[in-house]
Structures are given as C-alpha cells and as structure tokens.
Amino acid sequence: MNVMDTRATSAMLYLDGVHVSFDGFHAINNLSLTLAPGEMRAIIGPNGAGKTTMMDIITGKTKPDEGTVLFDGVTDLTRLDETRIAELGIGRKFQKPTVFESQTVQDNLLLALNVDHSVKGTLFWRGNKAESERIEKVLEIIRLTDARNRLAGSLSHGQKQWLEIGMLLAQDPKLLLVDEPVAGMTDVETHLTAELLKEINKTHTVMVVEHDMTFVRELGVKVTCLHEGSVLAEGTIDQVSSNDRVIEVYLGR
Amino acid sequence: MTPHMLTRSLDRGATIFLLVVAAIGVLIPLSNLLLPTGSFLHVPTYLVALWGKYVCYAILALSIDLIWGYCGILSLGHGAFFALGGYAMGMYLMRQIGTRGVYGNPILPDFMVFLNYPKLPWYWHGFDMFWFAALMVIVVPGLLAFCFGWLAFRSRVTGVYLSIITQAMTYALLLGFFRNDFGFGGNNGLTDFKDILGFNVQADGTRATLFMLSCLALIIGFLICRSIVSSKLGKVLIAIRDAESRTRFLGYRVESYKLFVFTVSACMAGVAGALYVPQVGIINPSEFAPGNSIEAVIWVAVGGRGTLVGAALGAVVVNYAKTFFTSGMLAPYWLFMLGALFILVTLLLPKGIVGTFNSWWEPWKAKKESAAEVSAAAEDGVTEPKMAE
Numbered sequence: 001m002n003v004m005d006t007r008a009t010s011a012m013l014y015l016d017g018v019h020v021s022f023d024g025f026h027a028i029n030n031l032s033l034t035l036a037p038g039e040m041r042a043i044i045g046p047n048g049a050g051k052t053t054m055m056d057i058i059t060g061k062t063k064p065d066e067g068t069v070l071f072d073g074v075t076d077l078t079r080l081d082e083t084r085i086a087e088l089g090i091g092r093k094f095q096k097p098t099v100f101e102s103q104t105v106q107d108n109l110l111l112a113l114n115v116d117h118s119v120k121g122t123l124f125w126r127g128n129k130a131e132s133e134r135i136e137k138v139l140e141i142i143r144l145t146d147a148r149n150r151l152a153g154s155l156s157h158g159q160k161q162w163l164e165i166g167m168l169l170a171q172d173p174k175l176l177l178v179d180e181p182v183a184g185m186t187d188v189e190t191h192l193t194a195e196l197l198k199e200i201n202k203t204h205t206v207m208v209v210e211h212d213m214t215f216v217r218e219l220g221v222k223v224t225c226l227h228e229g230s231v232l233a234e235g236t237i238d239q240v241s242s243n244d245r246v247i248e249v250y251l252g253r
Numbered sequence: 254m255t256p257h258m259l260t261r262s263l264d265r266g267a268t269i270f271l272l273v274v275a276a277i278g279v280l281i282p283l284s285n286l287l288l289p290t291g292s293f294l295h296v297p298t299y300l301v302a303l304w305g306k307y308v309c310y311a312i313l314a315l316s317i318d319l320i321w322g323y324c325g326i327l328s329l330g331h332g333a334f335f336a337l338g339g340y341a342m343g344m345y346l347m348r349q350i351g352t353r354g355v356y357g358n359p360i361l362p363d364f365m366v367f368l369n370y371p372k373l374p375w376y377w378h379g380f381d382m383f384w385f386a387a388l389m390v391i392v393v394p395g396l397l398a399f400c401f402g403w404l405a406f407r408s409r410v411t412g413v414y415l416s417i418i419t420q421a422m423t424y425a426l427l428l429g430f431f432r433n434d435f436g437f438g439g440n441n442g443l444t445d446f447k448d449i450l451g452f453n454v455q456a457d458g459t460r461a462t463l464f465m466l467s468c469l470a471l472i473i474g475f476l477i478c479r480s481i482v483s484s485k486l487g488k489v490l491i492a493i494r495d496a497e498s499r500t501r502f503l504g505y506r507v508e509s510y511k512l513f514v515f516t517v518s519a520c521m522a523g524v525a526g527a528l529y530v531p532q533v534g535i536i537n538p539s540e541f542a543p544g545n546s547i548e549a550v551i552w553v554a555v556g557g558r559g560t561l562v563g564a565a566l567g568a569v570v571v572n573y574a575k576t577f578f579t580s581g582m583l584a585p586y587w588l589f590m591l592g593a594l595f596i597l598v599t600l601l602l603p604k605g606i607v608g609t610f611n612s613w614w615e616p617w618k619a620k621k622e623s624a625a626e627v628s629a630a631a632e633d634g635v636t637e638p639k640m641a642e
C-alpha cells in the first residue's frame with residue numbers, strides 16, 4: 001500500500017474538533033490546529049488554557065472525548081498508547097522537569113536513545129561506539145559533559161531542563177513537544193535555550209509551550225494563543241500580542 | 254547469561270558476598286560431616302537444617318528485592334510463589350514414600366487413602382519423576398506470576414492496589430489449600446517424607462548436601478539478579494521505579510518489563526520453596542499466610558532495599574533474631590518486636606543495613622580516590638584545582 005495515497009493531510013500534526021472534559025469541566029474545547037512538517041510553533045496562553053492537556057492528548061496520556069488527532073497525515077493518535085506514540089517518533093519534555101533522578105546524566109541519555117527498547121534488547125545490550133558518540137555529542141550540546149557522571153537529581157533546575165532537552169535529542173523524534181522549557185532559567189540560559197531550539201528545528205518539527213514573551217519573540221516563529229481550550233488567535237508574535245481578545249485574556253482578569 | 258553480563262555484574266560487594274556464601278556452603282557441611290561430634294568446630298545437624306532454612310529465605314528475599322528494590326513492585330504475596338514451589342517438591346517427596354506409608358498404598362499418599370480418593374488426581378501425575386517435579390517448581394509459580402502480572406500490569410494496577418491484590422492472591426490460595434478436596438492434604442499439608450532421589454531426607458549427608466545446594470541456588474540466584482540489574486534493562490527498571498510514566502514516553506513498554514522481572518522473581522521464589530521443604534520436612538497451607546509474605550518484605554527493608562546483598566543479609570539477620578527470641582520467654586512478643594523493628598528501620602535506617610553502610614562507605618571511598626587523583630595530578634605538574642563535589 002502506498003502510504004502517500006492514504007494521507008489525509010500533509011500536516012505533521014493535525015488536530016481537529018478535539019474535546020476533553022474532566023468531570024464536566026471542558027479543558028479542551030473544539031481545538032483545531034495544524035503543524036506543517038519542519039515547522040516550529042510557539043503556543044502561548046494563560047494558566048489553565050489547556051496547553052499541557054493538549055500535549056497529553058497528542059502523546060496518548062489523555063484520550064479525547066471527541067475529535068481527530070493525526071500524526072504525519074496517516075496515524076490516528078487517539079487509538080494508541082504512550083509507548084506506541086513514542087515509538088512512532090513523538091518526544092516530549094514535561095512542564096515539570098522529569099529526569100531519572102537516581103541515575104547519572106549519562107544514563108539518562110542512554111535510556112533516551114532511540115535504539116532497541118525491547119526487554120530482550122536491553123537485557124543483552126552492550127554499548128557500542130556509535131551510541132557513545134551520540135551521547136557524547138548530546139552532552140556537548142547541552143553543556144553537561146563535565147556533569148556526565150553526576151546523578152541527575154543533583155543538577156540545578158536549569159540543568160535538569162537542559163538534560164530533558166538532551167533526552168529529546170537522544171530520542172531523535174520527528175516531532176518534539178516542549179512544555180515550558182525556560183521556566184526557572186536565567187536570562188542567559190533562556191537565550192541559549194532559544195538558540196538550541198532553533199538549531200533543533202533545522203531538522204525537526206517542534207511545538208513549544210512558553211509564557212516567557214522575550215523567549216517567544218526570540219524564537220521568531222508563528223504563535224498560537226490558546227484560551228479555555230481552544231485557539232484564540234494565531235499569527236506572528238506582533239499580530240497575536242496586539243490582538244484585542246488576547247490582551248483582554250491576559251490583562252482583563 | 255553471556256560472559257560480558259557476568260563480568261559486568263561482579264563489583265566488589267558482589268564478589269565478597271559470593272565468596273562468603275561459597276565459603277559457608279562448603280565449610281558448614283564439611284564441619285558437620287567430617288569433624289567429630291565433640292569438636293568445638295563441629296556444626297550439629299539441627300543447625301545445618303536451620304541455616305539451610307535461612308539460606309532459602311535469603312533466596313526469597315533476593316527475589317523480592319529484584320522487583321521491589323529495582324522496579325518498585327511491592328508484592329505482598331511472594332510467599333505464595335515460595336509455597337507453590339514447596340508444594341511441587343512436596344508432591345515429589347510424597348510419591349517417593351510409596352508403600353512405606355501407614356496405609357501401604359503404592360500409588361496414593363496416606364491422606365488420599367484416608368479421604369477415600371478412588372485414584373490419583375490428574376495433577377498429581379508425573380510428580381513421581383524428579384525432573385518433572387523440578388520443572389514444576391519453576392513453571393507453576395512462573396505461570397501464575399505471568400498470568401497475574403499480565404492482567405495487573407496491563408491494566409496498570411500499581412502501588413498499594415497491586416500490593417493489596419497480591420495479598421488477596423496468597424490469601425485465596427491459603428483458603429484453597431486448606432480444603433481437603435483440593436487434593437493437597439488440606440490442613441496437614443504434605444509431610445512424613447522418606448527420601449529424595451533415593452537418599453534418606455533425615456540423613457546427615459542428605460542434609461549437608463541440601464544445604465550446599467541451597468547455597469549454590471543462592472549464588473546462582475544472586476548472579477541472575479546482578480546480571481539483570483547491571484544490564485541496561487536494570488536501568489530501565491530503575492527508571493520505571495522512579496518515574497513510570499516518563500519511561501513510557503521514551504517508548505518503553507513498561508508492562509513487559511514488569512512482567513519479565515515479576516515472572517523471574519516468582520520462579521526464584523519457587524526454587525527457594527522447593528529447597529526449603531525437604532530441609533524442614535513439611536509443607537502446609539500456613540506457608541500461604543499473608544503474614545509470611547509481609548515478613549519477607551520486612552527482611553528486605555531491614556537489610557536494604559535495592560541492594561540485593563542487603564536482602565539476603567536481612568533475611569538471615571531477622572530470622573536469626575526470630576529463632577533466638579521465639580525460643581525464649583519473649584516468644585509471645587515476637588510479632589510486636591518484628592513490627593517495632595520495621596518501624597525503627599523505616600524511621601532510623603530507611604536504606605536498611607547495607608544501604609546505610611553504602612552511603613557511609615561510598616563518599617569515603619570517593620574522597621580517597623579523588624585525593625589520590627589530586628596527588629597524581631600534582632605529580633604530573635597539573636595545577637588546575639579540582640572542584641569538590
């Protein structure tokens with residue numbers, strides 16, 4: 001079967017009419033959004049707008065009540081579980097940095113590498129040169145080469161954020177979902193993170209959720225503003241931040 | 254197990270542990286068999302049997318530490334797998350009695366004659382052959398764990414809910430095995446064993462050999478556990494223990510990993526039970542009592558969860574204490590002491606004996622090593638200061 005013929009859309013990620021409610025509370029309300037292959041998109045929106053919940057839906061953690069979620073134009077993500085979706089090539093950095101605290105920085109990256117993840121494969125795993133070189137490269141990119149043998153739990157907040165981005169790099173997914181990457185970072189670190197994401201975007205499709213407007217401005221990409229679970233505005237950062245409804249949502253309450 | 258997995262698994266602590274177990278496994282039987290009874294170094298037969306029991310408990314503790322210490326699965330029903338292994342061995346031993354039973358029936362064990370069984374139940378067939386019984390020692394607990402785990406882990410039952418259903422599992426088996434029509438001797442269980450592979454189970458030589466085999470099983474079990482936890486799979490297990498959902502988002506099928514270690518662990522517990530039964534001479538439904546499984550978890554907590562060596566040590570230390578206290582006037586209070594011990598360890602030594610020792614010893618060792626590095630660096634004429642960690 002030719003996959004290209006059956007593509008419903010050319011988008012890398014396609015959400016249409018998605019609804020999710022928690023005990024009657026509509027966290028996601030008729031949400032529609034598309035991400036083109038190779039695109040980087042910034043998602044903004046006040047707290048509780050549903051940004052994290054949207055990532056939960058894409059990665060299979062939360063099942064939507066209604067709506068379509070297509071990956072790469074062919075795969076219906078609502079039918080798959082987290083493991084399968086990760087295998088397909090969707091990686092995620094969490095809002096609260098979640099690294100494996102009791103393992104070393106290096107082992108965190110090793111676990112993230114997109115190699116054989118089966119029980120048998122990991123039981124009989126022996127390291128090889130290609131793998132160590134990839135880990136080496138990621139360590140360099142995220143500036144943790146000197147901390148490679150430290151336990152991830154002993155890293156600073158900013159370093160944990162970077163380690164988690166490093167894990168995404170090791171995972172090398174087609175689509176990266178990055179939830180609030182610069183929370184708790186210094187200005188310098190924030191700037192470096194923006195640079196890093198732009199670099200990553202050269203070869204990957206990326207969706208970044210962030211509050212920090214300087215950071216979003218620095219990314220210089222199309223922005224989507226979510227509010228009460230649906231899209232409020234979409235466009236350049238200047239268009240979105242001058243939108244009356246966006247101003248009302250951010251300042252009006 | 255491949256050679257590189259073995260070498261990777263042998264760090265200093267593991268090597269010391271193996272040497273100690275090997276030494277005990279050789280010296281105690283030798284002293285019992287070769288030294289004259291009056292000698293100061295002679296180990297009497299009752300002590301060989303007692304220590305053999307501790308070694309079996311140590312294997313059970315290892316199996317619990319593998320899943321609890323490394324993968325965060327707190328099974329409060331592992332005594333069930335131990336008991337099933339024990340029953341499989343007990344069935345073999347029963348069938349070896351033959352016509353030497355009270356009723357002299359060549360096929361039916363005494364309790365079946367007494368309960369008017371017309372013929373041997375189908376599930377007793379094959380247990381007259383040692384190889385079959387030995388296979389069942391591993392297969393029966395493994396199969397139960399596989400089915401149980403498949404249902405529980407796929408439905409993502411975790412934490413305290415999982416612990417509760419493992420308790421329910423062992424309790425259900427307890428009730429089943431108590432029944433006379435279940436076909437396992439009911440209340441009285443299986444006992445009055447005569448011989449194993451043609452050797453009298455009461456004989457000193459047989460007891461010494463069983464002790465030696467128990468130590469060998471402990472060594473093999475330990476090596477299997479070490480190979481597992483020092484492989485990349487071990488890192489995945491720890492990742493699951495610390496952040497299960499994160500592990501899924503990296504593309505690991507968490508339920509398969511859990512099912513794998515849970516099944517391996519149950520098979521190990523079964524072997525422990527099978528070695529235990531000929532040494533204590535009886536297996537009855539009380540081995541399924543939920544309290545037994547909880548006690549085994551306490552051994553692991555006392556010795557040090559997630560250290561393997563600690564689990565084995567904890568099993569021996571706590572059971573030694575149990576033997577000591579329950580044979581004196583403090584006997585009625587043993588359960589209170591065990592409870593108090595658990596609370597004290599949880600509060601004062603949360604890492605257990607070995608875990609606490611490691612957290613003292615490792616920084617000290619690291620300091621010594623980095624000091625050695627600094628002086629080596631100084632000799633090389635490198636002046637760059639080392640950052641203290």
Ligand SMILES: Nc1ncnc2c1ncn2[C@@H]1O[C@H](COP(=O)(O)OP(=O)(O)O)[C@@H](O)[C@H]1O
Pocket residue numbers: 022027045046047048049050051052053054
């Ligand atoms: N599992 C859940 N159960 C109940 N309510 C939830 C759940 N997850 C999110 N919510 C609610 O949905 C809304 C959107 O949350 P979230 O997606 O985390 O917002 P954001 O990331 O945009 O700040 C919030 O009001 C939150 O309380």
Ligand SMILES: [Mg+2]
Pocket residue numbers: 051052053095
């Ligand atoms: Mg959020």
